[in-house]
Amino acid sequence: MSEALLIVAHGSHLNPQSSTPAQDHADALRASGRFDEIREAYWKEEPSFRNALRTVTADEVYVVPLFVSEGYFTEQVIPRELRLDFEAADWDSDGTSADHTTLEPTDVDKRVHYCGPVGTHDAMTDVIVRRAETVTSNDDVGAGVGLAVVGHGTKRNENSAKAIQYHADRIRDRDRFDEVRALFMDEDPEVDDVTDHFESDDVVVVPLFIADGYHTQEDIPEDMGLTDDGRGGYEVPTRIDGHDIWYAGAIGTEPLMADVVLERAADAGADVDAPETPGDGAIDSARADGD
Amino acid sequence: MSGTTATDPDPDPDPAEALRTAAADGVDFDGLEATRHDDGFHLAVPDASYDDLSASAFLDATRGHEAYVENWFFWHQHAPQDDASWAFLRWIERPDDPVPERCERLADGTTREWGQLLVEARTDEGGQRRYDLRHVDDADADVATLSVHTDPTDARRIRKTDGNGRYRPLSTAPTLARGWIFDDLDPTALVRAVEGFYPATIQNWHRERAGDLDVAHWHETISRQTGIYGVVQTWDRGEGHDHVNWVAEACCADSQCLKRREWEYDEETPLNVPGGDGVFPCREPCSLVIATARRWTRMEAEQARTYEFDLTPSEKAQIEAIIDAVADGRTDEIREADTSDGANRYRARYLRAKRFDDAGNLCGVPTENDEAE
Incomplete structure (x- = not known):
């Protein structure tokens, strides 16, 4: 029985970078040979979610949302547009524990394994730490360093903040960084006052956003005072109020994210064993250069 | 002796031998017939027929009819077998023509257009198809001037x-960039590349041909919207569908999108603007x-109100010309010094200097006129 991976992401009518992480991770996974077939679909780009499943040849489809948290998109928009008879209760989630459920779409004769979003998978914690390592060019970063995990935050969906808090708690429990805080763009505690929340001289700031765009390249850098105009870029690190701020940009562009996508599908039962010689096992070693 | 073993099946068997094997199940394809009976094999093409053949005589009989055998072999051994891809690849080479004629055409290379894509199919030795894919406006371009791609997933970038x-x-x-070519693709890669440029078009085209395109009309589509798009439901007020005609005229004309609009206001209420002439259908209003x-x-929740402006006839015509130029996307084409064109930049700047007040109001007339309420 052939299996396909379908990565579903938001995409954008305005920002070409929005779909780049989904494309890059799909290419990396394709190069790794873990799936017979890999496709992407988007809310704002093409193929649309509505047309997505018909583009897949395989009978078994593992649908992995490239979204940060459980909520409106994962519980309503994606299943509705994929024509899945899905209730949020099917996941039996506490807001960060959605795993997978198996459903039959109405427009094609296939079985869909609908997975929880990448953002709430436990492996995401490792991606955040990896991001801190890469932005500081220090594989042992932690001692004497503060880490801010930054989310969008919205009062309309409590799960949005839960996902951020979840990973911040897990990293704190590892006792690797001197301080770990969950901060938000649109709710308290706010990222604007990032230095108020840390005593450490060095603070790594990792935004849990899928793609780089207005929020991660302009909003947050400007709010934190890294720059007056994010369109002109910013220094890494930037000295603010006696702290060095190491701002990482959207987590979704991190190559290790491809592993989280794969883990989601594997958790749902996909056969993702590497073919032939596995090399060093890191999917990102096979990664194509992104544009 | 080197070669294949029983555990390593020949990945590319001889077409005639493959046909002989398939004859047991019966073959009837593009004028070629092959069957196996108690008395032996039967082989037929439009102008020849053989019966009661031994296994070796069957192979001999296929000689001289290679075009039919290789054609059958390609479509059942090499072409992707999913219905939509198969139908698309068949369509490219106009399968209604007899096999010999088709083979002759394929030997020279035969082309089809799909939106702004130009597919060229040709046969190599043994009847295998190979495909080139390029922008339709690069049909006559020297390949040396194009960037050559072989990975079909490049198309989506x-x-x-x-x-x-x-x-x-x-x-x-209809704004696909030129300057690239996908060179010498196999049939599966061709389908992937086309789908990379125009996602889901092959599947929906195939569904339409099979009579089961699942069209979702305007009213149905907006009725399922939620979140920030839920408000669009309030635009249908049971007072006709002119607004949807205007949407389709604005967004879905061939000058804006190469899909052929198949959705209407609802099942019973067609729109009265053209749906376009595209090869592949549009099955519902897009995002x-x-x-x-x-x-x-x-x-459109606003009420119309009456404004009074003093304009010369040329100025009124000029405002119309500016709207036309923007709507037709031709502002870049207007020559720097062509002041005969109302949408010329100097003309527009003069009109603004003369007729706008410091707040940007046309003729000094405020957009919001509270006294008139």
Whole structure:
């Protein structure tokens, strides 16, 4: 029985970078040979979610949302547009524990394994730490360093903040960084006052956003005072109020994210064993250069 | 002796031998018949027929009819077997023509257009098809001047920007960049590349041909919207569908999108603007239409009011010319010094200098006129 991976992401009518992480991770996974077939679909780009499943040849489809948290998109928009008879209760989630459920779409004769979003998978914690390592060019970063995990935050969906808090708690429990805080763009505690929340001289700031765009390249850098105009870029690190701020940009562009996508599908039962010689096992070693 | 073993099946068996094996199940394809009976094999093509053949005589009989055998072999051994891909690849080479004629054409290379894509199919030795894919306007371009691609997944990155590097959120807008070629693709790779440029078009085209395209009309599509797009539902007020005609005229004309609009206001209420002449269908209002309709829904909640402006006849005509130029996307074409064109930049700047007040109001007439309420 052939299996396909379908990565579903938001995409954008305005920002070409929005779909780049989904494309890059799909290419990396394709190069790794873990799936017979890999496709992407988007809310704002093409193929649309509505047309997505018909583009897949395989009978078994593992649908992995490239979204940060459980909520409106994962519980309503994606299943509705994929024509899945899905209730949020099917996941039996506490807001960060959605795993997978198996459903039959109405427009094609296939079985869909609908997975929880990448953002709430436990492996995401490792991606955040990896991001801190890469932005500081220090594989042992932690001692004497503060880490801010930054989310969008919205009062309309409590799960949005839960996902951020979840990973911040897990990293704190590892006792690797001197301080770990969950901060938000649109709710308290706010990222604007990032230095108020840390005593450490060095603070790594990792935004849990899928793609780089207005929020991660302009909003947050400007709010934190890294720059007056994010369109002109910013220094890494930037000295603010006696702290060095190491701002990482959207987590979704991190190559290790491809592993989280794969883990989601594997958790749902996909056969993702590497073919032939596995090399060093890191999917990102096979990664194509992104544009 | 080197070669294949029983555990390593020949990946590329001889077409005639493959046909002999398939004869047991019966073959009837593109004029070629092959069957196996108690008395032996039967082989037939339009102008020849053989019966009661031994296994070796069957192979001998196929000689001279290689075009039919290789044609059958390609479509059942090499072409992707999913219905939509198969139908698309068949369509490319106009399968209604007899096999010998088709083979002759394929030997020279035969082309089909799919939106702004030009597919060229040709046969190599043994009847295998290979494909080139390029922009239709690069049909006569020297390949040396094009960037050569072999990975079909590159297509979805090429389609992201137009020739000026601007983002293309709608893959089927008629603004595909030129200057590339996918060279010597196998049939599966060709389908992947075409789908990379125009996602889901092959599947929906095939569904339409099979009579089961699942069209979702305007009213049904906006009725399922939620979140920030839920407001579009309030735009249908049971007072006709002119607003949807205007949407389709604005967004879905061939000048804006190469899909052929098959959705209407609802099942019983067709729109009265053309759906376009595209090869592949559009089965429901896309996300760009819905997002734009959200803006219009808000704007159209306003009531019309009467403004008074003093304009010369030329100035009124000029405002119309500017709207036309923007709507037709031809502002870049207006020559710097062509002041005969109302949408010329100097003309527009003069009109603004003369007729706008410091707050940008046309003829000094405020947009919001509270006294008139």
